[in-house]
Each structure stands twice: as C-alpha cells, then as structure tokens.
Amino acid sequence: MKSIKTPTKESNAFWEEQLLTEKIREKEFRVAKNIILSANIPHHTISEEELSELWNKIEKSNKQKPLQRHSRLIQFASVAASLAILFALSYTFWSKQSNNDSSLISIAKSMQIQGDSSAVQLILNNEKNITLDQENVTIEYNATGDVIVNKQQVAHNIASNTNGPAQLAETNTYNQLIVPKGKRSSIVFGDGTKLWVNSGSRIVYPISFEKDKREIYVEGEVYLEVTKDKSRPFIVSTNKMNIAVLGTSFNVTAYTSDKEQSVVLVTGAVEVKTDSNKKIALTPNNRLTYTGGQLDVENVDASLYVSWVEGLYIYNSEKLGTILDRLSRYYGKTITYDARVSELRCSGKLDMKDELLDVLAGLAQTAPITWQYNEIENELCITYK
Structure with a gap:
C-alpha cells in the first residue's frame, strides 16, 4: 500500500x-x-x-x-x-457500495473535483491538470499516445484509448474532462470514437480501453459517434444507467441536478440498463427517459435533440422553464423565473452562437415574457408580461 x-x-x-x-x-x-x-x-x-x-x-x-x-x-x-x-x-x-455501481462509477465518484472553475479542465492520470479557458476545446488522442488540444500537443506518450494494452501510470489510470457551464468541448479517442461534450458536464475515461470493452462515465450531456468494434462494446455509464453499443450515434443527458435522464438514438442500436435492473433496446429515433425509477420510450425526431452540437436549440412544445434552464447551463448565466413563466409552452429554433440577450429577444417574440438584469445578484430575471 x-x-x-x-x-x-x-x-x-x-x-x-x-x-x-x-x-x-x-x-x-x-x-x-x-x-x-x-x-x-x-x-x-x-x-x-x-x-x-x-x-x-x-x-x-x-x-x-x-x-x-x-x-x-x-x-x-x-x-x-x-x-x-x-x-x-x-x-x-x-x-x-450500491450493488448497481460498477467499478468505474465508484472511481468517478471518488474523483470529484472540489470547488468551481470557469475554465475547461483536462486532468491526466488524476495528476496533471491542464486548464483551458477557450469557449470550445477540442481534444484528440492519437495512436502514439500524444494528447493534442486545439491542434497543440500538451502531453506526450500517455497511454491513449487505442487497441494496445494499458500502460502503468504513476498515480492513476483514468483521465477526467470537466466542462463548466458556458463552455463546450469534444474528444476524439484513439479508436476514432468522437464525443461532443455540452456545458456543465464531466467525463471520466481510462487512459487505455480494455481488451473486451470501452467504458466511460458521463455526468451532463454528450453526443457520441462510436466507432464499430464487435469485440469491444462501448459502454456509457451514468449514475443511473448503462448504455451499451457496438457502433452507433446517440445522445445522453444525465445531469446529476436533474431528476430525468435520457437517451436519444440517432443511428444503430443501443441497450440501456438502469440502476433498477430494467433493460430495454432502442431503435433509431427512440427517446428513452428515466425518472424516479420509471422508464418511458417515445418516437421523436432525433435531430432535434442533437442540434446543440451545431450550436442550435430546436424545441417543439417545450416548457419555457426547461428552455431557460438549458440556456442558463449553455451560457453559464443564472436565469430565474416564476411558475407562470415556467409552464408556458414554446416551439421554435434559437441560434446559441448569438449573445444570450439576443437569444432572449428572439424567444420573447414567441412568448409573453420580459426580463431585467439584477446587477447585485448577477442574474437575469424573467417575468410574465
């Protein structure tokens, strides 16, 4: 020891x-x-x-x-x-531990970072902390184990997510990506699998995938395009679900602050297992929601749920409270509203590459709302008009 x-x-x-x-x-x-x-x-x-x-x-x-x-x-x-x-x-x-916790889930829980940071943090081997203050951060692991961030090499010969065996790290064998509110990131693993990581999310993944599986832990929201490998299924673990695939594209939303977790399948097939040992297979354009131990599957237009990757937010008869919560997380700004505002339903499309006030101005054209900025609390207060 x-x-x-x-x-x-x-x-x-x-x-x-x-x-x-x-x-x-x-x-x-x-x-x-x-x-x-x-x-x-x-x-x-x-x-x-x-x-x-x-x-x-x-x-x-x-x-x-x-x-x-x-x-x-x-x-x-x-x-x-x-x-x-x-x-x-x-x-x-x-x-x-809970009987439903896998070793990776327990390890991810133990790797929680205390405090808050407004910058993206890439923590290699639980030791080297690389702070990145850009709004969008691109991370790539190449075949030789190098880590490249925004086209610049930041680490050399670190065991990457390739087909090779895991190397013995000096302190730990897991990396961690923390994306705060208002920032976004993407990761390309050595096997070609790509993740888009939304605001307020955390990803824990091994420095090298195992021979029989590829597993990562997710808190928050990610969209994945998984490279097919029949011998090694790709597993996304959250604190409530395990999603297993061979090669496919899908969206996972699993914020620990939200009661609901969801999986939206774009292409291929996935199998979802919950912490209550419920299993279900999804087909393209299925959306699974898991709330309070209850599973629900509905047919949707999957493109609406992954539009955030392109900086768009498309919503159809969505509660305004849900829309404002997503905007708050995406822009990293506190937004408050009352019950009347929360229950309003809206349909439309927002370009989140615009400034937040411009986005709210567009939203106000379809909903009876107005807002003011509270300088003391540094928050936007939305009220019914």
Missing part, C-alpha cells in the same frame, strides 16, 4: 515487472490500485480472523508451488500478501 500511496522509481519498476511478466493480473491490479488511491478506507475493514485466513491461504499456496530459489519465494510471498490484502480491502470497499 505504501508503494502505491507514495511510489518511488524502484516500486514502480517492481510493479511494472510483475505486470510485464504476467505474474499478476493487470485488470485486478489497476482496480485495487485505484481504490487505494481514491478511497478513504477505514483501518478496521479486515478483522484479525480474516487476515489470519489470508496468510494461511498464501502459505498453503506457496507450499503447493515451491519456487527454485529462496529469494524468489520471499519476493512472491510478499507480492501475494500485498495483493491479497489489497483485494480483500477492495472487496470490503465495493461491498459497501
């Missing part, structure tokens, strides 16, 4: 040797390592009886498979003991 919490060159070399020679399993090691790094594990999680039983199993295993040299026996016993305790701690930790 000390070698994971406070690594040295020697300890890193030791673990790399164990992985390269396949003396320990890479996937189990990475999971255990992430738990040690990101979780505050109580010291009393393993009883003396459990520890005694672990040591007995280790000793029994070593006697059954004697090694040629005494030094190797000591080394392997040490590795086995360390991993046995790590995995026992892992089991105790995960058993306390």
Whole structure:
C-alpha cells in the first residue's frame, strides 16, 4: 500500500515487472490500485480472523508451488500478501457500495473535483491538470499516445484509448474532462470514437480501453459517434444507467441536478440498463427517459435533440422553464423565473452562437415574457408580461 500511496522509481519498476511478466493480473491490479488511491478506507475493514485466513491461504499456496530459489519465494510471498490484502480491502470497499455501481462509477465518484472553475479542465492520470479557458476545446488522442488540444500537443506518450494494452501510470489510470457551464468541448479517442461534450458536464475515461470493452462515465450531456468494434462494446455509464453499443450515434443527458435522464438514438442500436435492473433496446429515433425509477420510450425526431452540437436549440412544445434552464447551463448565466413563466409552452429554433440577450429577444417574440438584469445578484430575471 505504501508503494502505491507514495511510489518511488524502484516500486514502480517492481510493479511494472510483475505486470510485464504476467505474474499478476493487470485488470485486478489497476482496480485495487485505484481504490487505494481514491478511497478513504477505514483501518478496521479486515478483522484479525480474516487476515489470519489470508496468510494461511498464501502459505498453503506457496507450499503447493515451491519456487527454485529462496529469494524468489520471499519476493512472491510478499507480492501475494500485498495483493491479497489489497483485494480483500477492495472487496470490503465495493461491498459497501450500491450493488448497481460498477467499478468505474465508484472511481468517478471518488474523483470529484472540489470547488468551481470557469475554465475547461483536462486532468491526466488524476495528476496533471491542464486548464483551458477557450469557449470550445477540442481534444484528440492519437495512436502514439500524444494528447493534442486545439491542434497543440500538451502531453506526450500517455497511454491513449487505442487497441494496445494499458500502460502503468504513476498515480492513476483514468483521465477526467470537466466542462463548466458556458463552455463546450469534444474528444476524439484513439479508436476514432468522437464525443461532443455540452456545458456543465464531466467525463471520466481510462487512459487505455480494455481488451473486451470501452467504458466511460458521463455526468451532463454528450453526443457520441462510436466507432464499430464487435469485440469491444462501448459502454456509457451514468449514475443511473448503462448504455451499451457496438457502433452507433446517440445522445445522453444525465445531469446529476436533474431528476430525468435520457437517451436519444440517432443511428444503430443501443441497450440501456438502469440502476433498477430494467433493460430495454432502442431503435433509431427512440427517446428513452428515466425518472424516479420509471422508464418511458417515445418516437421523436432525433435531430432535434442533437442540434446543440451545431450550436442550435430546436424545441417543439417545450416548457419555457426547461428552455431557460438549458440556456442558463449553455451560457453559464443564472436565469430565474416564476411558475407562470415556467409552464408556458414554446416551439421554435434559437441560434446559441448569438449573445444570450439576443437569444432572449428572439424567444420573447414567441412568448409573453420580459426580463431585467439584477446587477447585485448577477442574474437575469424573467417575468410574465
């Protein structure tokens, strides 16, 4: 545990040797390592009886498979003991989590960043924080593991989301993208999959996809065009849903502040599994909503729900409160309104490349509203006219 919490060159070399020679399993090691790094594990999680039983199993295993040299026996016993305790701690930790939480969801929850930032943050290996103040940020991982932001290389030879095996990072094996309100971003992974990330969103993803799946965690809203790979399904996890695909394009909305989460399928097919173990397959132009444990699927014009990628907001008989909430998130401005305004229904199209006041002026042409700016609270107050 000390070698994971406070690594040295020697300890890193030791673990790399164990992985390269396949003396320990890479996937189990990475999971255990992430738990040690990101979780505050109580010291009393393993009883003396459990520890005694672990040591007995280790000793029994070593006697059954004697090694040629005494030094190797000591080394392997040490590795086995360390991993046995790590995995026992892992089991105790995960058993306390919700049965519906995957390891990535739990890891993503533990990687929450405290405080607020008005800039896009790209955090590599949970260590290197790259702050980007542009309104739109484009991130690309190339085949050699380089990270390119807005056509400029910001990191070299970091394990990327390619077909190759994951590299052993010094601190963590997950990257994180945080897009605040008023900003947007996009990511192109090494397999060609592209994500458009809307305002107020967070993405957690491994530095290298696994051999049997490609999984990311999403809070907020993303539109994905997934590169087809029959051997490795692409999985989008939220705190309430898992969406599995092989190759397709779809939109996911999963803001933690919203009661409703949704999936809109544009092309291909997806299967959605909720935290209540409900499963459903979607076909193009299906929109799934999940609210309070209830699933609903309706046929829609999917293009309306992904128009935000092009900077447009197209809405059809939408509650004005919902429209104003989306504008608030998109522009990063506080907008308040009363119940009468919230219940008004509107249809139309807004160009969100325009300034917010120009957008509201266009909205006011189809709805009986007016607004004023509160300098003290730094917010726009919308009232019924």
